[in-house]
Amino acid sequence: MCDAYRAQRSNLDNGNHGPKGSARRERIEPAPIAFRADSAHPYDQRDLSFAPDARTISPWTLPGRLKGVPFIGSANQLTALAEHKRGEADLLRSDGTWFLAVTVDAPDAPVIEPDTRTGTPPPASPVGVLLRGMRGGGHTSDPTTR
Numbered sequence: 001m002c003d004a005y006r007a008q009r010s011n012l013d014n015g016n017h018g019p020k021g022s023a024r025r026e027r028i029e030p031a032p033i034a035f036r037a038d039s040a041h042p043y044d045q046r047d048l049s050f051a052p053d054a055r056t057i058s059p060w061t062l063p064g065r066l067k068g069v070p071f072i073g074s075a076n077q078l079t080a081l082a083e084h085k086r087g088e089a090d091l092l093r094s095d096g097t098w099f100l101a102v103t104v105d106a107p108d109a110p111v112i113e114p115d116t117r118t119g120t121p122p123p124a125s126p127v128g129v130l131l132r133g134m135r136g137g138g139h140t141s142d143p144t145t146r
Contacts, residue, residue: 004033040092040101048089052082057100059091071100080104 008028011017018025035041047060055078056068073081087103 043089
């Protein structure tokens with residue numbers, strides 16, 4: 001929040017909102033910084049704590065920390081929150097409902113090599129050669145145009 005006021009003051013001082021006395025500057029200068037109703041607020045590990053067993057979060061807000069805010073999720077989502085390291089979270093509001101979108105650092109799924117191939121076999125030559133010798137992958141079929 002303080003960065004928003006600092007940025008506004010800097011923009012006003014540098015004349016980015018017009019010279020002193022201009023209509024645009026007179027409209028922007030006295031206006032307080034406000035959040036849009038449909039905007040999201042990002043959180044990280046420093047300002048949002050989880051208690052997955054109790055299904056509560058504690059976010060830092062402008063007045064202070066809110067403790068014991070309940071949250072819900074599917075069984076898979078709650079398991080992922082409990083077992084994996086949490087990254088950034090976004091608190092957002094859509095159609096009057098609050099959502100908490102949390103990223104987790106889950107390990108990559110194991111690669112499964114297929115034992116048979118399905119679909120069409122790969123062609124022996126490029127499927128389509130466009131005008132001027134360009135193939136679909138961006139390579140030229142004419143060695144003199146390199």
